Amino acid sequence: MYFLTPIFILRLLWRSRANPAYRQRLAERFGFGTVRGSCIWLHAVSVGETIAARPLVERLLKEFPQHTLLVTTTTPTGSDTVKRLFGERVKHCYLPYDLPDALARLLRRVQPRLLVVMETEIWPNLYAACAQRNIPLLLANARLSERSMRGYARIDKLVWETLANVSLIAARGEQDALHFQQLGAYAEQVVVCGNIKFDWQIPTGLVEQGKQWRQQWGASRPVWVAASTHPGEDKIILRVFARLREALPELLLIMVPRHPERFDAVARLCAESGLPSVRRSAGSDFSSDTAIIVGDSMGEMLLWYASADVAFIGGSLVAHGGHNPLEAAAFGLPVVSGVHVHNFADIFPPLCEAGGAILVAGEAELYAPLLTWLQDAEVHHQTGVAAQHFFQQNQGALDCLMQSVHRLMKI
Incomplete structure (x- = not known):
């Protein structure tokens, strides 16, 4: 040593x-x-x-x-x-x-x-x-x-x-x-x-704050949060987002890179997409015209979950090992992740089996579940409830x- x-x-x-x-x-x-x-x-x-x-x-x-x-x-x-x-x-x-x-x-x-x-x-x-x-x-x-x-x-x-x-x-x-x-x-x-991660509780007032944020963006807009993304995933997310916008023109993407040192690079990618993007750190007001919010702030991941309809958990379309889906599940969000989730091999399989999450092999498979959840309110509700129930059962x-x-x- x-x-x-x-x-x-x-x-x-x-x-x-x-x-x-x-x-x-x-x-x-x-x-x-x-x-x-x-x-x-x-x-x-x-x-x-x-x-x-x-x-x-x-x-x-x-x-x-x-x-x-x-x-x-x-x-x-x-x-x-x-x-x-x-x-x-x-x-x-x-x-x-x-x-x-x-x-x-x-x-x-x-x-x-x-x-x-x-x-x-x-x-x-x-x-x-x-x-x-x-x-x-x-x-x-x-x-x-x-x-x-x-x-x-x-x-x-x-x-x-x-x-x-x-x-x-x-x-x-x-x-x-x-x-x-x-x-x-x-x-x-x-x-x-x-697993102690199941014993986490949503802080008081967080859900209400998430609703307030959505009012700024347009309360009826569907919202997708891409959480803890890694290099190699951001471009995939943006391409899938562009496809989803063809069917859902009002869809809002919240892109949250895993590491602070990547904030600038991801913000540039989002700006280059041609869609109106705003950096959270800039302090600018969000509006109904905003297409992408770059979550380049520390400590607000829970607020992004509280504001979203569906969640992608990163570090999984690339061979990193995935990240924790339980916070998203606690908020009742349907979860999609890549297949590289070996760091959470004790969580993802039973969560998928319970009907609260889906694992996809790559970009081609990522589009379909997101479109279904965002368009079909009943399927969205069933998947979100299954995720939340799984979280609560294991405390x-x-x-x-x-x-x-x-x-x-x-x-």
Whole structure:
């Protein structure tokens, strides 16, 4: 890890060309910082994990008010999300690199009573440092796909030694639990809690705000949100949108790129489409003439869902692995996604089976379900209700996680 550190730094500098925040606060990456004092520590890599952890963070704040809550991330967008969602109610810094001296430096400062790691972040030195200091470690909402398991199996001895330092693995499902055991976790270390992402609740007033936005655009206009798009998807979305406009001239597209460094490029593509487009960040008023809104703002994805009729979830027409469809499902939106959704292999198949989503192989297949949903109110309603019902049926992971937290806090 020490040998690789210069590469980590060069990677940060490379990424900072598009997002200068990557070259800021470098001291935190080595365990230096202003955060001090005993705490409960929760680590969430980036935006998705931080949003998923929101119900857990709220419960921790409510049930352990006597403890400071530290939330760490590894990306600037994750950092921004922590500040936006929780403000001054939590402490925040970047997770240090997995170097013994950097971790020791942070642990001396924060002295955690418990470390909760969201999803699948297996850091050998971090886990060993916690075990050496008798700090309980909970791997929460833990997922491990077949593909990831095969990758970890190449370094099975190191993974086994690392997992031995985990107090409890709260797996999303039975298959995830089995995969962790196949990598060396003991059966008594693993409990199946379900997926905490189902325990997210729509914030009060959000649906009403979405209706207000639609009034600006024209309340009767159909609205399609293309969420978390990646390179290679934007042009496909725009071509399908042009076709849909032939049948539905009033259709409005909300294009939301996944990463801030892509905002400018996507805005240019939308402008070049020849259709009237507006950037959210420009602060301009939307009107009935607007054909495309570029969602180039942070923290408003839920508002876009609240304002839409149907949703495309990106990172899936290209081999990225897809993104979380559950927020769209919670709003009762029919969901369409590409077939590359292996990062959410525990969600998309049952959601599709429930009738709330459709997976398509490419551009040619994307057009038909969108046109059907936007033209046929009955089919649209049935699909949206199925998506929402699926979301509500699978809640309950948070209570299971909190039982584990209380148990570990007594150690």
